[in-house]
Amino acid sequence: MTDGPSAAGTVPDPRQLSDIAVELAGRAGALAMRHQAAGLSVSSKSSVTDVVTDADRAVEEFLRAALAQLRPGDAVLGEEGGTGGQSTAGSPVRWVLDPIDGTVNFMLGLPYFAVSIAAQVHGETVAGCVHNPATGELFRAAAGSGAFLGDRRLTGPRPAPLDQAVLATGFSYDPARRARQGRAAGELLASVGNLRRLGSAALDLCALAAGWVDLYYEGPLNEWDFAAGLLIAAEAGVATSGLRGRPAGAHLVAGAHPLRAEEFFQLLTAAGVAEIG
Template identity: 65%
Template sequence: MNESSGPAPIMAEELRRIAVRLATKAGELVLAQRRAGFAVTTKSSATDVVTDVDRNSEQFLRAELARLRPGDAVLGEETGEVSGTDTGVRWVVDPIDGTVNFLLGLPQYAISIAAQIEGRTVAGCVHNPVSGDTFHAQLGGGAWLGHDRLSGPRSVPLAQAVVATGFGYDADYRARQGEIVGRLLGEIGNLRRLGSAALDLCALAAGWVDLYFEGPLGEWDFAAGLLIATEAGVSTSGLDGHPAGADFVAAGHPDAAPEFFAALQRLGAGTAARTFAGQRSGAL
């Protein structure tokens, strides 16, 4: 990346360093509060849970961003968006991605922090506080797990591919997702449902899974992970002629992606996600 094609690399590097530092600190807070005990409530449905640790983590991140980067906008899963001034920087924060896993004690949850300049994600970090895995990237600078550079998934035929996905909180839509996955299972090698979109995208970047799809998602679910995956060389699509985004994200090795995207298109995965997203927005 050069200065004429996007934000200066020095700016993206600064934002990446902040994201890594704050995600790691928030991870320490999350682990400590889990050991101390926590309260649980629900949001959009009985399966859409939130804990006081989610809220405390987001409050910590917002306070630190206000201290380190006054004037930046912040979008967080739990408390919405706060507009910035004239910095042009917007942070997208998920204080715990994989709250159900956190609740159950499954070690597959993460703090996800992305930084955007004029709507373009330029830096991000996804940190798993249990394993200590810290994935990070900046635009044009590659994707990393700690100090190790990531090169994306292996290139295998669809019939051999291990596919990661996730399911929504709405029961009717989840049943529709199950129908699509049921038909897809006859065309792929196997399926993984790990419970964190951010970590799924990072697993793809690391080559721990071969392909990934899910939607709709909150921007906080995928903003950092999508940058990490693309910086590792992954191809992405939102299907139905759309780019990857909140309605739908599909991703994989450039060699395997076209066949995978075509299969998802044929099964109506993108259309189903977009239809549900529209219905959900209309109900708000």
């Protein structure tokens, strides 16, 4: 393992936190795949389309236990377990975990889901890893050090004209909100090249960083959905926004090549995307 117990009040190097995230994501992904192979127990959360599996819970329990050994005193926010207490011993670090982002894809056997791990220092995300265990792809970033897929440095999407650009987005579990999002997406389709709805916000942001899609927006999101992926996109040079002067965040995450960002963000604003949440 790459790190030992944290010293009270010390601020670790983002690269050290990234190394921890990478190692734990790999192990967590292997655990998820073992659960998938053995057969999944599935239940619902906020709606019948918002599902959780025994693998989601087991992976988060593993991550929490591993972090408690490696970084005792750090706070943890996870999708399935909520906030695991506040930081103790003066630690400025909080970990943000999504054990399986794209649970429906995972349940169906569609190979587009990920373990997402972010580390924040004093509230700012400084390290992140998004790992797709079905494909072996592992995206990582540390603040100020760039973003990578394996050993390949990521440089973001192409500066394609909007009418040729491929746009990725996602939709809410709430039917009424999803209907509003669908109307906005339908309006946007007249101005972009095409649209993809792939089912994992974390991986969509990494796809943007890798240049596999040209544009992305989605919101509202939970912090665990986007914390690691947003850092990876930003470190790849993606311009991000929450529209109307707000930074990207839980209300909305949008991203594009810097040369297309202003036009794209104006298009989203005109379509009413910022008001959907």
